[in-house]
Amino acid sequence: MTLxxxxxxxxxxxxxxxxxxxxxxxxxxxxxxxxxxxxxxxxNSELVTKTDEGYTSSNAYLAKSGGKYAKAVANPLxxxxxxxxxxxxxxxxxxxxxxxLSAQERSxxxxxxxxxxxxxxxxxxxxxxGGFVVLYGARLAGGCTSGHMMSGMMQTAVSGYxxxxxxxxxxxxxxxxxxxxxx
Amino acid sequence: xxxxxxxxxxxxxxxxxxxxxxxxPTWIGRMLALTNLNLMKTILxxxxxxxxxxxxxxxxxxxxVGHMSVKAAYAGVFIGGLMLGAGWAASxxxxxxxxxxxxxxxxxxxxxxxGGLLGAAAYMVTYPAWKASGLLNDIAGGKTTLGSVPGAxxxxxxxxxxxxxxxxxxxAFVVIAFVLPERIGGGGVTVPAE
Numbered sequence: 001m002t003l004x005x006x007x008x009x010x011x012x013x014x015x016x017x018x019x020x021x022x023x024x025x026x027x028x029x030x031x032x033x034x035x036x037x038x039x040x041x042x043x044n045s046e047l048v049t050k051t052d053e054g055y056t057s058s059n060a061y062l063a064k065s066g067g068k069y070a071k072a073v074a075n076p077l078x079x080x081x082x083x084x085x086x087x088x089x090x091x092x093x094x095x096x097x098x099x100x101l102s103a104q105e106r107s108x109x110x111x112x113x114x115x116x117x118x119x120x121x122x123x124x125x126x127x128x129x130g131g132f133v134v135l136y137g138a139r140l141a142g143g144c145t146s147g148h149m150m151s152g153m154m155q156t157a158v159s160g161y162x163x164x165x166x167x168x169x170x171x172x173x174x175x176x177x178x179x180x181x182x183x
Numbered sequence: 184x185x186x187x188x189x190x191x192x193x194x195x196x197x198x199x200x201x202x203x204x205x206x207x208p209t210w211i212g213r214m215l216a217l218t219n220l221n222l223m224k225t226i227l228x229x230x231x232x233x234x235x236x237x238x239x240x241x242x243x244x245x246x247x248v249g250h251m252s253v254k255a256a257y258a259g260v261f262i263g264g265l266m267l268g269a270g271w272a273a274s275x276x277x278x279x280x281x282x283x284x285x286x287x288x289x290x291x292x293x294x295x296x297x298g299g300l301l302g303a304a305a306y307m308v309t310y311p312a313w314k315a316s317g318l319l320n321d322i323a324g325g326k327t328t329l330g331s332v333p334g335a336x337x338x339x340x341x342x343x344x345x346x347x348x349x350x351x352x353x354x355a356f357v358v359i360a361f362v363l364p365e366r367i368g369g370g371g372v373t374v375p376a377e
Contacts, residue, residue, distance in 0.1 A: 002202065002204035002207075002210065002221070002222075003202045003203055003204075003225075005203075005221045005222075005224040005225040005228065005360070006228065008199070008202060008203035008225040008228075008229075009224065009226070009227070009228025009229045009231075009232060009360060010228065010229075010232050011199050011203075011229075012199050012200075012203060012225060012228075012229035012232075013228065013229040013230070013231065013232025013233040014232065014233075015192065015195050015196050016229060016230075016232075016233035017232070017233045017236040017240075018195075019192050019196075020233070020237050020246065021237075021240065021247075021250070022188050022192065023185065023188050023189075023192070023250065024250055025250075025251070025252045026192075026196060028278045028279040029278040029303075031278075032278060032299050032300055032302075032303040033303045033306075033307060036304045036307065039300075040304075059307055059308075060310055060311050060314075061306070061307040061310040062307065064310075077186065079185045079186065079188070079189045080189070082186055082189040082190060082193065083189040083192065083193040083196075084193065084279075084282060085193070086189055086190045086191075086192075086193025086194045086196075086197065087193045087194070087196050087197035087200070087279065087282060087283055087286075088197060088282050088283060088285070088286035089190075089193075089194055089197065089286070090193060090194030090196065090197030090198040090201075090283075091198060091200060091201045091206060091282075091283035091284070091286045091287055092197075092286040092287060093194070093198060094197065094198035094201040094202060095201055095286075095287040095288065100288065101287060101288050101289070105289075106288045106289055107290055108291070109207060109208040109209045109212075109275060109289070109291065110209045111208060111209040111213065111275070112208065112209075112275075112291075120290075123291055124290070124291055124294040125294075126273055126274060127274045127275075127294040127295045127298065128294040128295065128297055128298035129270075129273065129274075129298060130270040130271070130273040130274025130275075130276065130295060130298065131270065131274060131276070131281065131294065131295035131297065131298025131299035131300075131301075131302060132270070132298040132299065132301055132302035132305070133266050133267070133270030133273070133298075133302060134266070134267050134270035134271055134274065134276070134277060134278065134281075134298075134299060134302065135278060135298070135299035135300070135301075135302035135303040135306070136263075136266060136302040136303070136306050137262075137263040137264065137265070137266025137267035137268075137269075137270060138263060138267050138277075138278060138303075139263070139302075139303055139306035139307075140259045140262060140263030140266065140306060140313060141259060141260045141261075141262070141263025141266075141267065142254050142255065142259075142260060142263070143254050144267060144277055144278045144279065145267070145271070145278070145280075146277075146278070146279045147254065148254060148260070148264070150226070150229065150230055150233070151252070152253070152254060153230050153234075153352075153356075154230050154233040154234045154237065154353075155234075155237070155251055155253055155328060155349070156234070156328045156329040156330065156345065156348055156349050156352055157254060157256075157326075157327070157328055158256045158323050158324070158327045158328065158329065158340055159253070159254045159255060159256040159257075159260050159326075160254070162256055162260045162261050162264065163260050163261070163263070163264040163267075164264070165261065165264065166260070166261040166262070166263070166264025166265045166267075167264040167265070167267050167268035167271065168268060169264075169265060169268065170264070170265040170266070170267075170268030170269040170272070171215045171268035171269065171271050171272040172216075172217065172268075172272070174215070174268070174272035174273055175212055175216040175217075175272040176215075176216050176217070178212070178216070178272065178273070179212050179216040179218070182216075182218050183212075
């Protein structure tokens with residue numbers, strides 16, 4: 001069902017290389033902050049404001065580094081934000097092209113069903129909680145699996161190795177606890 | 184032009200993530216529980232391939248060194264890595280695969296994204312405390328690479344040619360991808376010896 005790892009690995013590597021060749025390394029998690037900023041600014045238009053030099057924000061995180069996040073919130077049609085929307089379109093087209101996911105898989109992934117049965121509420125609660133911890137951690141670290149682990153280690157960035165060590169040190173024990181019985 | 188590239192490269196990335204199984208929590212769970220390492224082999228080979236192409240291209244002058252973007256190293260990178268790892272295993276999604284999974288029709292991914300938006304907002308609010316704690320201060324020189332890359336604006340941790348180090352590390356990732364077994368441990372109900 002999935003591509004052979006040799007073909008898949010080369011294709012994925014080519015995408016990361018093309019990104020660096022043509023524009024810049026791939027990253028995703030910042031765009032959760034940008035979307036939060038867009039929502040926040042829609043509710044309270046004082047959140048992001050224009051200055052003589054560019055943009056700033058009443059939120060210290062959006063205002064940091066010369067207001068680069070504030071600027072992206074004010075101009076969502078920028079490379080990185082469109083990139084994430086295009087990722088979604090690409091994944092959607094790819095899934096459709098291989099016939100789409102079954103209704104069962106759409107509601108619960110196989111590994112969860114095999115281990116915990118038909119417990120959708122539990123799964124959705126854990127996915128929500130997981131999302132919270134993942135994005136909080138990614139923003140604390142300054143990047144996620146794409147930006148730190150893949151783009152970072154590809155460039156031999158010291159921060160990339162530190163991030164990957166932390167991520168796997170926590171991920172493997174948690175997965176072993178959750179899926180002790182092979183599923 | 185940049186927007187066009189965002190659409191093309193982004194769509195290719197999303198499609199490949201789908202085809203290698205990275206957007207499917209089942210493959211993430213099996214990889215992290217060490218019962219099926221095909222996705223791990225895919226990722227390692229991808230990092231190696233990207234690294235070799237990028238650094239070889241830079242040595243030959245075909246790739247603009249200015250496109251490199253190295254993130255700073257600080258204690259929070261490790262702490263945040265631990266958090267991301269725990270949530271990644273619990274949910275089966277990371278930020279990029281989560282949005283792709285939602286686009287594929289996975290309902291649990293919508294909950295992941297909602298939690299993610301709240302988590303990112305929580306960080307935005309608590310950022311001043313992290314900043315004040317000193318855990319965001321540079322370690323190991325901050326924005327550094329293993330070797331010194333000629334023409335790059337980043338320092339090298341070691342006084343070696345950063346391009347050659349990059350190619351050697353890339354090859355190392357490729358070798359690890361090939362020698363890594365399909366699975367580790369017996370699986371079943373046996374608990375791996377720690």
